[in-house]
Amino acid sequence: MTSASSSDKDLLIADLRHRLAEAEETLRAIRENEVDALVMRGPVAEEIFTIGGDPESYRTFMEAMEPGAAALDGFGRVLYANSTLTKLLGTSLAQLQGKLFVDAFAGDTGKEIGRLLGEAHTTRQSREVRFPRGDEVDLHFIAMASPLQFGTTSGHAITFADVTERVLNEGAEQSEHAARAVIASANEAVLVCDRDGVITHANAAASIVYEGNPIGQIFAEIIPLLLRDSTGVLQADDMIAMVIAGTPMRGIEASAPKAPEVKDYLVSAAPLRIAGDRISGAVVTMVDLSQRKAAEKQQNLLMRELDHRVKNTLALVASISARTASSTDTVQAFQKAFSGRIQALAATHTLLLGNSWSSLELRDIVMSELAPYIDSTADQVAIEGLNVAVTPRAAIAFGLIVHELATNAIKYGALSQQGGHVTVCAVGRDNEKSGAFVLEWRESGGPRVTPPKRKGFGHTVISRSLQYSAGGRAEFDFDPSGVVCRISIPAKDLS
């Protein structure tokens, strides 16, 4: 009996200890905010008391809000989400509750919201987030997170304000600005017409085709076009009508008779599609072709000039060949003489090319022709007063003459021995006759000169080369002390 009562007492003490431990644990949990509701024993039955207020109050408030809204605990789990947000996320409150909020969003949007919640630890923070929707237009929101206390739980309230329309409008506005900038930056005249052919946009370059303000005016009336290679049936208004009907036109040459300066243009026109497939008007670009046309004209002139020169040169070469052949006895002699003359011709051509075939100074021609035979620094040759420019025609003839004189001087004349000299100097203008420029090739210090018994090709070249014009000539004086050749350049070949 005693042992039984002792056992009961032990059990009682154990039970009391257990209850005490349980009570202490309950107090600790309440003190450390681990609970947010208590069971109170009322006079009739138990009642539930929620610490920090009934969550229904803030839920009612969130449900009444227009933006999507959610309440999250300190771990980012969903306590509540209003119907706007659950609808937006295509889910239900039951599926969201207790789950991590960021997991309800795809990819980068979830990461963005995670970063936002991290930043909103102590103060309200916001950032723009995007909800991708596949083929449909993405939705844009301003997400705002604020730290909030729900009863004994610290967490966040987060709202989503729809700014999709504003973002799309901004995008459209930027596109419009970009389009305007592109048109404004174009070097070509760009004019945009509506479906009635009325000009709605024009860039600064469009002033080359119309002086005034073209906006609001009918394209075909202010900028009539004469389309090249057309019978006149196709006019500017027909072109615009065709384009608005969907047929683009590319690279049509036309002239604009009413333009401030009548010019040729390369005209292109394309249908304007702003949204979808509907054609809203036409975009016309006009490129000024005047420079290209001028270049083509210059090219044609050059081609004809080149043809003329090549023919002249070929005739000259043929003549030199025939004459050289008739005045030489062996193939070797022919080869040497012919090659020397062709090189003389080439030297003048090279000088002319370097001067764009405009003109050459006589001094340069003399130097060039003598270069193969003597050192230019040698004191055997003196050139005086020959800074006179002549036309290409006279330059070629004079070059051949100097070549023949130099060859003779090297072979038989003053340059064939030490102490010989050649002086090439200006004599002056032949005022009495044609006004030709006269210069003299004078040799001295060479072997004694005797007049040749027969005239070779060299002599013929010298005598005839400048006779293409009145006043042009070359005359020999076989002075025993040295050859003298007086050369007259026709006045009209002086430039």
Next chain:
Amino acid sequence: MTPAKPPRKLILYVAGQTPKSLAAIANLERICAEDLPGQYAVEVIDLKKDPKLAREHSIVAIPTLVRELPVPLRKLIGDLSDTHKVLMNLQLSDGT
């Protein structure tokens, strides 16, 4: 013949959708799925709907998790966010 598995039962007492109640439900689901798969039958009792059910296990603070079986009965108060503490109370010292 394999011996029958001893019955195991957990009861989680919550109060509607208070933050701690929701957290406790989410944490218990996670712990059961990750650490105790198939080991416990779980019952969630919402005392907001029927407060008198608190009497059976003398529940005072919410949320409270009760391990009803196997005996001895154990109670754990709070939102169960400390997984280690939960496992200590559910698994250790009774050989499971």
